[in-house]
Amino acid sequence: MTPMTRGWSLPVVAAVALLLAACAGAPQRSPLAAWSPSPNHDARQAQLIVLHHTQMASFDEALRTLKSANAGGRVSAHYLVAEDGRIMQLVDERARAWHAGIGRWGALTDLNDASIGIELDNDGTEPFAEAQVAALIRLLDDLCTRLAIPRTAVIAHADLAPTRKADPSAHFPWARLAAEGFGEWPRADAPPAPEGFDPVLALALLGYDTTDLPAALAAFRRRFRGMDTAPTPVGSDEGAVPVAFDDEDRRLLFDLEQQRLGR
Ligand SMILES: [Zn+2]
Numbered sequence: 142m143t144p145m146t147r148g149w150s151l152p153v154v155a156a157v158a159l160l161l162a163a164c165a166g167a168p169q170r171s172p173l174a175a176w177s178p179s180p181n182h183d184a185r186q187a188q189l190i191v192l193h194h195t196q197m198a199s200f201d202e203a204l205r206t207l208k209s210a211n212a213g214g215r216v217s218a219h220y221l222v223a224e225d226g227r228i229m230q231l232v233d234e235r236a237r238a239w240h241a242g243i244g245r246w247g248a249l250t251d252l253n254d255a256s257i258g259i260e261l262d263n264d265g266t267e268p269f270a271e272a273q274v275a276a277l278i279r280l281l282d283d284l285c286t287r288l289a290i291p292r293t294a295v296i297a298h299a300d301l302a303p304t305r306k307a308d309p310s311a312h313f314p315w316a317r318l319a320a321e322g323f324g325e326w327p328r329a330d331a332p333p334a335p336e337g338f339d340p341v342l343a344l345a346l347l348g349y350d351t352t353d354l355p356a357a358l359a360a361f362r363r364r365f366r367g368m369d370t371a372p373t374p375v376g377s378d379e380g381a382v383p384v385a386f387d388d389e390d391r392r393l394l395f396d397l398e399q400q401r402l403g404r
Contacts, residue, residue, distance in 0.1 A: 191296055
């Protein structure tokens with residue numbers, strides 16, 4: 142008998158042990174089943190990384206919002222990166238942070254379930270700080286290595302919710318990330334798209350929900366051409382992007398499609 146349990150009845154010790162286990166994150170088991178553990182399993186894993194800008198005036202305000210019951214609904218992210226490069230982790234990587242909301246990317250429809258969310262302290266109108274981008278690149282390298290997420294599986298919040306979101310803004314340096322191998326990126330010397338190429342199919346193959354084509358094209362142009370256009374409000378033509386793809390859209394989409402097809 143150890144000093145800790147001396148004088149304690151077995152049920153009390155068991156109850157304390159159970160409580161401690163609960164505090165540490167109790168394993169989820171059914172009371173209906175006998176536990177007969179198998180070693181043949183691994184942890185559920187995120188499949189992609191979603192980048193955001195906080196659209197707030199300060200880091201402290203963003204941190205408060207990501208941890209509180211704010212009026213617009215509770216939100217969070219796994220990570221928040223400050224302008225000076227500090228990285229805060231707010232949610233366990235195995236848990237679902239509430240950052241993506243309703244959206245779709247390829248076959249994925251529950252993006253909170255499928256992704257790691259990273260918020261960048263930025264008000265949406267300013268360039269991203271160098272120290273912040275450098276810290277983000279270090280964090281992406283760490284996440285992709287540890288969690289076995291493909292380096293190309295880094296997308297914008299607006300990519301998965303083009304009718305609702307426009308973050309991160311056109312200031313975000315996607316080309317810089319691509320130079321480090323993160324995110325899909327068209328090759329500089331990509332040729333023009335051939336006759337008969339279908340840009341809508343290529344957008345969908347990348348992952349975009351093309352149900353609202355102007356919104357999907359706006360998100361694509363923000364991400365791959367640095368052209369910032371707000372999502373078109375429902376029932377309004379204000380700020381609408383013409384659905385007509387221009388030659389540069391077609392060239393970039395053709396090359397991205399070719400890369401997806403391993404060509
Ligand atoms: Zn966002």
